[in-house]
Amino acid sequence: MKIAVVGTGYVGLVTGTCFAETGNQVTCVDIDVNKVTRLQKGDIPIYEPGLEVLFDRNIAEGRLTFTTDLKEGIKGAEVIFLALPTPPGEDGSADLKYILGVANDLGPILENYAVIIDKSTVPVGTAEKVSAAIRLNATVDFDVVSNPEFLREGVAVEDFMKPDRVVVGTTSEKAKKVMEKLYAPLVRQGNPVIFMDERSAEMTKYAANSFLALKITFMNEIANLCEKVGANVDDIRRGIGTDSRIGKRFLFAGIGYGGSCFPKDVQALAKTSDDYGYDFRTLKSVMAVNDDQKKRLLPLITEYFDGDLKGKTIAVWGLAFKPYTDDIREAPALENIKALLAAGANVTVYDPEAMDNVKGLLPDLTYCHTAYAALDDADALMIFTEWPQFRTPDFDKMAKLMKEKVIFDGRNLYELEVMRENQFTYYSIGRESVDSKVTA
């Protein structure tokens, strides 16, 4: 099939590359000239494991091309994906200016029947708005379909190629046939496609993200209570996750959820609820609890240093909002680092992928080439991202480098017993703290 993908961000690049890999002819369109020039040279601007190999192969074999010209990009395409940003507007609702802007542009340049696919996360009713915007100037027939994306950054290729499900919202039989053809290779491999109407598909995306954010937030509150009652949240996770009705995934307590999706999508669904006169109380609690959770370690580190962080050197491991990505959008690390700087601390950081993305935003940090270099003469270590390489460090080496053997861990990377054996003072989430100052 001939496919156009408008928007070469995270979703656009994964969508374009994966559909090229399944044998389609894909043209990706972006208004960002620098990005398109880079892409045309075969330089991929995001870090996503497994994507580069597919990207290189499909460019080399001529199935994947890039342009800044929308008209050229959509020429002859049977399907046109809109993978455009939907950032939060001032009132928390998803800002549709990119989507509707492209929809307006599409009307006069469509030359043949095409299915226009909302891949972006968009509020209920957007397919109708996109359709109306295109119809204003269109001279040919078209359909607008909602096909939300559920991929996770860091495992995006796998999520795309082996999705738990594909959701397609359309009430047009003609568009349904095109969508069945598009996803036939995935269906043949046993991945289900669930058809529904446009509004239900749009709601499904927000319901999925909000439910996952709720699940994490619930565990974060259980963790907070565990600290008070003397229970261990990791045991609770194992104890409830084995119940198949609850499920093992997305039960890891930590320093709050971040990223480019959960925060904005929970907020947007809450705004939709308000607009329709429904008071969605659980969603509002999720947002409030998560805001607090992100700051969970700050009072602990402040108290540890008797209320004064001025002149202390705090090492930070992890900047990305989660491992296997260089994405720092809504990353808990950033808010914490800003608070440390405001309190007068010096901050040394290490992240295997995300440092270049932070340098412009926070130039006053000391960026280190290795995790250990960040510990040199540090008064404490804070951990915000669970990169695998942080899980099994050389504790003796850490002890020699650090001024004080104290760790504030927002991701529960270490067993309490290991911390006791290594005589580290250790604060984590939802577990008792280890005070090696007293026991050493």
Ligand SMILES: NC(=O)c1ccc[n+]([C@@H]2O[C@H](COP(=O)([O-])OP(=O)(O)OC[C@H]3O[C@@H](n4cnc5c(N)ncnc54)[C@H](O)[C@@H]3O)[C@@H](O)[C@H]2O)c1
């Ligand atoms: N990032 C994820 O993991 C993820 C997963 C599922 C769904 N989503 C949703 O997918 C959508 C896109 O997310 P993203 O992370 O890929 O966005 P992004 O911000 O990384 O990329 C968007 C791209 O669109 C381009 N663009 C803007 N206006 C344009 C125009 N008029 N014409 C052509 N290109 C234009 C930008 O230059 C940019 O390259 C959002 O709605 C998001 O909520 C994201």
Ligand SMILES: O=c1ccn([C@@H]2O[C@H](COP(=O)(O)OP(=O)(O)O[C@H]3O[C@H](CO)[C@@H](O)[C@H](O)[C@H]3O)[C@@H](O)[C@H]2O)c(=O)[nH]1
């Ligand atoms: O048990 C868990 C699981 C995740 N998180 C946090 O939750 C956030 C989001 O993680 P994850 O869902 O893995 O990352 P995203 O790439 O943001 O993916 C989410 O958002 C995407 C954009 O909408 C959707 O497509 C995905 O299905 C959805 O998982 C991160 O801050 C994680 O640290 C936890 O704190 N505990």
